[in-house]
Every structure is written in C-alpha cells, then in structure tokens.
Amino acid sequence: MWKYANPTFFLTLVDRVLPWLAAATAALMAAGLYMTFFVAPADYQQGDAVRIMYIHVPSAWLSMFCYMTMAASALGTLVWRHPLADAAQKAAAPLGAAFTFVCLVTGSLWGKPMWGTWWVWDARLTSVLVLFLIYLGLIALWQTIEEPGKAARAAAILTLVGVVNIPIIKFSVDWWNTLHQPASVFRAGGPTIAPSMLWPLLVMALAFTLLFISLHLMATRNEILRRRLHRLTMLAANAADGGQADLRFADMEV
Template sequence: MTFINQLANPTRFMALSSGLLPWIAGLSGILFIVGFYGAFFSAPADYQQGETIRIMYIHVPAAWLAMFFYSLMTISAIGALVWRHPLAEVAQKAAAPIGASFALICLLTGALWGRPMWGTYWVWDARLTSMLVLLLIYLAIMALWRTIDEPTQAGRAVSILTLVGFINIPIIKFSVDWWNTLHQPASVFRMNGPTIHPSMLWPLLVCAVAFSLFAVALHLVAMRTEIMRRRIRTLTILAADRAEQPGATPGMMARGPAE
C-alpha cells in the first residue's frame, strides 16, 4: 500500500515512469519479434481455418486489451470518485484512446477474419455488437473529456459514465455463452484449461504480453503528458491571476510535478 501511495504521487510517478519506459518498450519490441516469429514460422495452420488463424495473434490480444483498458478505467474511476486521487483521473483519461484503438483493431481484424471464415465481414450477433458498443462508449468518454473544460468536473462526469459503461464488459465476455453466435466460445481462459494446441498457444501468449507491454508504455507516456497538461493549465491560470494583481510578478508562481 505504501508503494502504491508513493507511486500515486505525481512527482514520484514522473521519475519512476521515466526510468521504466525504455525497459518496457524494449522488452515489448523483443517479445514482438519472438511472438510474430512463432505466429508465422513455428505455429502450424489450423485444420479448419487454415492460414487465417494467423489473424488470431493480433485479434485476440487486441480484444483482451480493449477490455483490460476499460477495466483499468473503471478502477481509476472508483479511485477518482471515492478517494479523489489526481493520478486516478490522469490514468483514466490517458487510457481511453488506447483502449479505443485496441477495440478498433479487434473489430477490423475480426471483420477481415470473418469474411473468409463466415462469408461476411459483419453480423449483428452478441459478441460483435457488444464489442462495437465498447468502441462507442470509449468514443463517448473521449468526447466527454473534451466537452468540459475544468478537469475535475470532467473527471467526475467521465467516472460516472465509465462506471455505467462497465456493464458491457461481462456482456462481451459471456456473450458467446449466453446467446447463439457465429463467434467461437472462449478457448484460452477456461475452467478446464485452454483448448488451443500449445504450438499455437505460446506465440499467442507472447504476442499478448508484447502488445500489453507496448500499450502500458503508451499509457505511461500519455499519463506523463496529461500531468504536464494539468501543470500548464495551473501555471497559465496563476499567471493570469497574477497579471490582474497590481505590482505582482509572474515569478511567484508555484512549481508543480512535471520535469
């Protein structure tokens, strides 16, 4: 808990993230090479889906990350609403475009996988529709952030919308069990273990870790940017206030957490 409290301090976060970023990005790059080597040169074609199974190595991690970043935003929303933690709002805002991008990748690759396998790019079934709804929720959240100028007010409104939208996450996960769908059921995270052959499973897991580390690196950069944006806003407001006071100098402005 002490570590989390220390990490949640913006100044400490800036210092720690600065040191971690090159390592996370570098490790992600190495794992991408290993994962894609496994996906294209080691893993066999599927006995039913043939070579189109290669799409799985980007489609599945994208789907996981789209749901992961929304869950992260939900936890941050609770942190922002309950504990009023400034870094929770920052983490929440920085996560939205990243989660939206992975939802978009999931939908695009799913459509390109669906055409040769199902004979159609799109069908309004539960899994595909709920993933589209997730993308729309992400876009609504990003729009709401831009609609309200004051970051704390925007954070509160976005947190409530995020919490309401979280209902869609279990719907995505269990849609293949609750309704008849063209989409295959869960084949990795199952009670009885994965149904994928190990020769296909290991490249999938390596690609998933590579994508995850890359997304975390982007999230850290986006969080650092948001901290700077808030410091710029504070400095600008203080400078404007000071300019209105006679005889005051802008050099008296408070210093914030950014580097």
C-alpha cells in the same frame, strides 16, 4: 503507497521505467511476430488466415483490460479525488478505443475469408461493438467538459456505470443472438487449442499488454504535464494582471 501516487514522483518513476518497458515490449513483439509467421502452424481448416488470431485475440483482451484499468482509476478519482487517477483515466479512454477498433477491424478481416462476410451480428462481435461505442461516449464526455476535475468525475461515474452494465449488455446480446441464431459457422471458441498455437498467442498477448502499459504510462505523463501547464499558465496570467485572473484551477495540487 501514497508515495507512488505523488505526481512528481510518478513522473520520475515513468522516466526511469519507460526505456526498459519499451525495450521489453519491442523484444517480445519481435519474438511474437516471428512465432506468429514462422513457428505457429497453419490451421487445418482455416489455413494461414488463423494467423490473424494472434493480433485479434490480444487486442480483444486489451479492450477489456483497458476498461478495467479505467474503472480502477475511476474509483481513485471518486474515492480519493487523486489527480493521478484523473490523468490515468483520461489517458486510458483513447487507448481502449484504439485497441477495440483494432479488435473489430482484424475480426472483420478474419471473418471475410472464413465466413464469407465482413460482419456477422454474432454475439461477441456485437458486444465488442457496443463496448467500442461506450469508449467513444467517454471520449466525447472528456472533450466536452472543459474543467479537468469535473470531467474526471463525470467520466468516472459513467465508467463505473459501464462496469455494472457491460456484463448485462453481454448477457442480453448473447440471449438476443441465440434467439436469432445466425447461419454462420462460428463454433464456440474451442478451449482445446494446440500448444503450438497457444505459445505464440501468449507471447503476443504479453507483448500487447506491455505495449498498452507503456503507452498508458506515457499518456498519463502527458495529462499530468498538461494540467501542470494549465495551472502555470493561470498563475502567470494572474501575476501579469495583478490577481484578477480566474484562479479556480490554481489551488489544484498537481
């Protein structure tokens, strides 16, 4: 397992896997979009607006999946202090924020024709909004702490605190929502979804997941390269002025 965690090995692995992954993503995305617009039927209540579901639900799923990826990497950072885990964690935060944003915006655009309003303080919308805020906080933390190792550990701690707290937030927002039952007509997401709608949804979800994995691998590769560049610049500066430069980052195994 450690062989795969070696950053140099990881870079060659990414270079080899990425073209295939990108091709699979493109093919699935094309198939999913085709099914969304030409195969899936219009809902008998919602009409064609239900097609927004095929990007809304996959991005909602990814907003969770990305957080789980980040939490797993956070464990890697704190337990094994692995630079690859640091890079994976840093790469995941903006992606998670982007997909959560897409989830919120598409939900809003779906809500306007269906509920007649851009935003309701519905339990699900509200907890996704809080998740979005947590992502933004993590990104701000990454940007504020300069030293990469320290930033990674701080972000890891916050991410793991979030793992404990997000279910609590979800529960309390649900409780709050039943307390102030809004007048909206949002039914509790029916599990009885017709197969003709389920298949396009599954294809789109898979396409989005592959898209996230490709983007995440690329962004992780960038972070590794950025650290390497940082270290080499330090070493070069050190060689230039005869060993006086700050060598704090130089011993980092990257």
